[in-house]
Amino acid sequence: MITRAGWGLAAASALVYAVGAPFGYAQSAVLAVAGLAAVGAGALWTLRGAGLSVRREVTPVKVARGDPAVATLHVRNTGRRRHSGLVARDTCRGTSVTVEVPSLASDTARTVSYRLPTRRRGETPVGPLVLDRTDPFGLARRSIAYGRRDLLLVRPRTVTLGPLNAGRQRHLDGFASRSAPGGAISFNGLRDYVIGDDLRHIHWRSTARTGVLMVKELTDVNLPSTVAVLDTRHSSYEGDDEFELAVDVAASVACSVTRDRFPVRLLTGTGELLHAKGGPGESEEVLDRLAVVERSPDAEPPLHALRRAGSGGTLVVVSGTFAALADAASVRRRFDLVLYVRVGDPTEGGMPGAAGVNVIEISDLDDLAGAWPN
The missing domain is CATH 4.10.860 (DNA Excision Repair, Uvrb; Chain A)
Structure with a gap:
């Protein structure tokens, strides 16, 4: 060209x-x-034929929003002539990154690294890589695409939060959870035998009396549960920055719970996003799911999500407005603790209050840990 x-x-x-x-x-x-x-x-x-071998590596493939991600180009001259005047162009979510490739003698290789933009959360395609070759006077240019596209997943930022202490007990021995591990020692009731149940848990007296195999249901009585609701309506946020902060807050809440091996349900205006039961590695799944969450014009108000949230444990509602505060207050009796987090610039006249609801207002993720109740 x-x-x-x-x-x-x-x-x-x-x-x-x-x-x-x-x-x-x-x-x-x-x-x-x-x-x-x-x-x-x-x-x-x-x-003239390029005679080049080009390979790109993206490190890491998953990164928190704002953290560095690097692409590394491995370029080898497989021809018999020296190559000069090479410029590589990579496309990363609409942003073009230009990299100068040093002159390459025959059968030599060079490695060039450059940073990728990670300001925006989500699945970020990287590529295709285009190598521009120009003549010594810059009068003509030829662009050749190399390799395949790579995928960089930009996930929410998080801060570590302490566990929330709920003040009500729903079991004689503490909190009851049906998602407890089978090795828990607290008896919670009897149920019919299901193929795969541990035969050591069969309650033989009830089996003899009913004629049906009955199994003891065991629970972990000290296993707190958390429900996190993320408001995904367009009208709840002034812009993308406020919504990104809300996603960071929801990720911090859910990840802090899963790292402690406790169950958490994550709800949005379009339904349940995740139900983690306290297993290992679920924090990674939380971040992967929240990496692709977007605002939606069809998102329901938080009250609709709260109707499907069950009861017991802790409820955390994250929004960019106080409009959903009344919704959180309306269900406060169903939960041991209700926390409402409003993100964005401080409101004039101070924060509104609601009976039975702890209200937090933050404008930066670093403020969340300090405002988090102990």
């Missing part, structure tokens, strides 16, 4: 010939031919 400089030289050559030829100036014809020949030579230079 002829560059802007190449087209300019071709136009200037034609103009010189058009002005000088009618007056019999032979020099004008020589200059015009030389200019056009330079443009043609540049085009032929770029048409």
Whole structure:
């Protein structure tokens, strides 16, 4: 492809010939031919086979929003001639990253690294990688795509939060949870035998009395549960920055719970996003799910999600407005502790209150740990 400089030289050559030829100036014809020949030579230079092997690596493939992510290019000259004037262009979610590739002698390799933009959360395609080859005078350029697209997952930022202490007990021995591990020692009731149940838990007296295999249901009585509701309505946030902060808050809450091996349900305006039961590695799943959450014009108000939230444990509602505070207050009797987190600039006149609801207002994620109740 002829560059802007190449087209300019071709136009200037034609103009010189058009002005000088009618007056019999032979020099004008020589200059015009030389200019056009330079443009043609540049085009032929770029048409020559590249003879390059290019490989890209993205490290890491999952990164928190704002943290560095690096792409590394491994370029090898497999031809017999030296390559110079190479420029690599990579596309990362609409942003073009330009990298200069040093001159390569025959059968030599170079490694070039460059940072990728991670300001926006979500699945970020990287590529395709385009290598631009220009002639020594910059009159022509040839662009060749190499390799495949890589995927960079930009996940929410998080801060570590302490466990929330609920003040009500729903079991004689403490909190009861049906998602407890089978090795728990607290008896919570009897149920019919299901294939796969541990035979050691069969209650033989009840089995003899009923004629049906009955199994003891054991629970972990000290296993607190948490429900986190993220408001995903467009009208609840002034802009993308406020919504990104809300996602960071929801991720911090859910990850802090799962790291302590406690169950958590994560709800949005479009339904349940995740139900973690306290198993190992669930924090990674929380971050992966929240990495792709977006605001939706069809999102329901938090009250609709709260109706499906069950009862017991702790409820955390995250929103960019206080409009859903009344919804949280309306269900406070169903939970041991209700916490409402409003993100964004501080409201004029102070924070509104609601009976039975702990209200937090933050404008930065670093403020969350300090405002978090102990």
